[in-house]
Amino acid sequence: MSWNLCGIELRTPLVTASGPLGWGEEFFEIFSTRGLGLFIPKTVTYNPKIGNPPPRIEETIGGVINSIGLENEGIYKWLKLEPLYRSLDIPVMASIAGSTLDEISKLGEIINKLDYIVGIELNLSCPNVKGENWSNNPSSIFEVTYTLRKVYNKPIFVKLAPKDTPMLYIKPAIDGGADGLTLFNTFPAYKTISGGLSGPAIRPIYMRLFREVKDKVDVPIMASGGVFSASDVLEYLNLGANAVQIGTAFFKDPDIAERIYEELESFLEVKNRDRK
Numbered sequence: 001m002s003w004n005l006c007g008i009e010l011r012t013p014l015v016t017a018s019g020p021l022g023w024g025e026e027f028f029e030i031f032s033t034r035g036l037g038l039f040i041p042k043t044v045t046y047n048p049k050i051g052n053p054p055p056r057i058e059e060t061i062g063g064v065i066n067s068i069g070l071e072n073e074g075i076y077k078w079l080k081l082e083p084l085y086r087s088l089d090i091p092v093m094a095s096i097a098g099s100t101l102d103e104i105s106k107l108g109e110i111i112n113k114l115d116y117i118v119g120i121e122l123n124l125s126c127p128n129v130k131g132e133n134w135s136n137n138p139s140s141i142f143e144v145t146y147t148l149r150k151v152y153n154k155p156i157f158v159k160l161a162p163k164d165t166p167m168l169y170i171k172p173a174i175d176g177g178a179d180g181l182t183l184f185n186t187f188p189a190y191k192t193i194s195g196g197l198s199g200p201a202i203r204p205i206y207m208r209l210f211r212e213v214k215d216k217v218d219v220p221i222m223a224s225g226g227v228f229s230a231s232d233v234l235e236y237l238n239l240g241a242n243a244v245q246i247g248t249a250f251f252k253d254p255d256i257a258e259r260i261y262e263e264l265e266s267f268l269e270v271k272n273r274d275r276k
């Protein structure tokens, strides 16, 4: 198997969804990149962010509600991870967010100089941060994507929120210069905390939305939402996904990517054998 996202070669179609593995420093101390094709660290912002007050994670049937609020130590701390990202045997794509166009532009300029980063996932869709959910407004989606496009030369994947009439939000991202899309971020939810729902519960909803857009766009799409098994991956690939992200499933099993990849390989072997 080999996979390609706008010229970025992936040895497998499995990608870490931004967030659950943080910036990777603790994860890769213990676990390996086996099974993975691309690493996307947790979203980085220009300034450090303390995030939302606890409690910030709540389990529910078939998923998890989180309201982390993009907690992170800011771009200058993130830059210190260069040795780790260079040491990995898979490509690394940055995930960025900002509350102003100026922040997006500054992040784009800084990351544009980093030869060890293969592209940017532009997170326009965190449901847990007031005032930063650009995804609600098609003209903002255009504006912020275009702002990044002007300063960033490598592939940009715009990560959007799950919405009815998804093309309304996707078209401005592509018009603004996105090379690809990540569909979708978490689903707004409430139990005892208000946040974004992830995990198996959201997958059928996301697959419906995904099916609606796939024939209408010709840029690569990374699917995100509820992947826990090889058959979940195959369902997204059958719908036309170019790569598939895994997020919440890492909480259940840190070796999930390796396990899914082994299953995918044996599935493809059987298929090839049947063809002969």
Ligand SMILES: Cc1cc2nc3c(=O)[nH]c(=O)nc-3n(C[C@H](O)[C@H](O)[C@H](O)COP(=O)(O)O)c2cc1C
Pocket (backbone or CB within 6 Å): 017, 018, 019, 020, 042, 043, 064, 066, 068, 070, 095, 123, 126, 159, 184, 185, 186, 197, 198, 199, 200, 202, 224, 225, 226, 227, 245, 246, 247, 248, 249
């Ligand atoms: C604890 C947690 C933190 C997350 N943080 C981010 C983030 O920083 N940036 C982002 O784009 N998405 C973030 N997400 C969303 C995931 O990347 C993913 O799009 C979403 O969880 C759906 O996929 P899943 O069901 O496989 O988890 C986060 C999700 C979780 C559960």
